[in-house]
Amino acid sequence: MNTTESAEFVERRACISCQSPSLRELSAGKFDEGAVGAFIAADPWGEDPTPFLRGRPWSYVACRDCELAFHRYILAPEWNERRFSRWMSQEAIEVFEKEYRTPANEFATATDYTAHVLRIERLTRELRGPDRVRLLDFGCGYGGFLAMCALYGFDAYGVDRSSAKRDNNRFSKVFAEIEEVAAMAPFHALTLFEVLEHLDDPHGLVQRLSELLAPGGVLVLETPDCSGVHGIETIEEYRKIHPLEHINGFTPETMARFAERLGFEPVARPTVYVTNDLERVAKTAAKGLLRPLATPTTQQYFRKR
Numbered sequence: 116m117n118t119t120e121s122a123e124f125v126e127r128r129a130c131i132s133c134q135s136p137s138l139r140e141l142s143a144g145k146f147d148e149g150a151v152g153a154f155i156a157a158d159p160w161g162e163d164p165t166p167f168l169r170g171r172p173w174s175y176v177a178c179r180d181c182e183l184a185f186h187r188y189i190l191a192p193e194w195n196e197r198r199f200s201r202w203m204s205q206e207a208i209e210v211f212e213k214e215y216r217t218p219a220n221e222f223a224t225a226t227d228y229t230a231h232v233l234r235i236e237r238l239t240r241e242l243r244g245p246d247r248v249r250l251l252d253f254g255c256g257y258g259g260f261l262a263m264c265a266l267y268g269f270d271a272y273g274v275d276r277s278s279a280k281r282d283n284n285r286f287s288k289v290f291a292e293i294e295e296v297a298a299m300a301p302f303h304a305l306t307l308f309e310v311l312e313h314l315d316d317p318h319g320l321v322q323r324l325s326e327l328l329a330p331g332g333v334l335v336l337e338t339p340d341c342s343g344v345h346g347i348e349t350i351e352e353y354r355k356i357h358p359l360e361h362i363n364g365f366t367p368e369t370m371a372r373f374a375e376r377l378g379f380e381p382v383a384r385p386t387v388y389v390t391n392d393l394e395r396v397a398k399t400a401a402k403g404l405l406r407p408l409a410t411p412t413t414q415q416y417f418r419k420r
């Protein structure tokens with residue numbers, strides 16, 4: 116191995132949502148130093164990335180105009196490809212995912228998926244009349260949400276750029292590129308679960324996807340909530356704004372602004388009940404009544420204007 120080889124980064128000089136050049140630095144460091152260096156060293160990897168990151172800076176910034184926070188330096192495309200193919204080997208990903216694949220988590224995930232299906236069905240009724248819901252899930256991973264949509268009779272399609280995820284998919288209609296599903300447009304609903312935080316250019320991507328969405332169509336966005344996260348000292352902060360992995364840090368406010376700039380307006384999530392616990396029904400109903408006072412989250416529903 117050539118240890119003098121150093122990973123290349125691209126600098127994002129303007130806001131990735133509103134294009135403002137006015138950025139303020141929230142925190143900064145080196146990839147192989149401090150808490151970030153220790154966390155990266157402790158993560159499971161295929162090929163260890165540390166030698167390639169030696170001395171390289173990271174810098175977490177926020178836009179002075181729209182407040183969106185993001186990492187200024189992101190891996191250059193060829194190095195990001197190396198991250199996907201070599202640093203994050205299939206074996207390393209499995210070690211990482213195993214921790215989350217508990218019966219309780221799988222049950223909670225399936226419950227969440229059903230709730231989304233029910234909300235999307237309801238919010239698209241007027242738009243599609245008697246037709247099936249035509250849905251596109253971008254960054255669909257292993258296709259769990261798509262499989263659930265198909266059970267409910269949706270005409271569902273997925274796009275995922277990771278070949279490992281496409282090769283191990285639970286669902287058949289998954290493609291590598293947006294162009295491959297463009298012929299199925301217009302869609303009634305577009306979902307991006309845990310996707311925006313990973314993208315070099317989230318504005319450009321959602322703009323492209325939004326062209327495939329019918330006017331009045333529904334957009335569902337979900338990311339980690341990075342409210343109050345300004346630096347990387349704890350493992351929770353590292354998981355939220357890991358400088359190689361989660362390169363954009365949304366909050367409820369910046370997510371809403373991001374979508375509004377792209378021509379979407381927020382819609383209230385219809386209240387649905389997917390539970391075998393009576394107490395949760397009561398809690399959900401109370402939350403529905405108190406919605407104006409409820410804490411906003413980074414799981415939001417929008418409609419295309």
Ligand SMILES: [Zn+2]
Nearest residue numbers: 130133178181
């Ligand atoms: Zn901005």
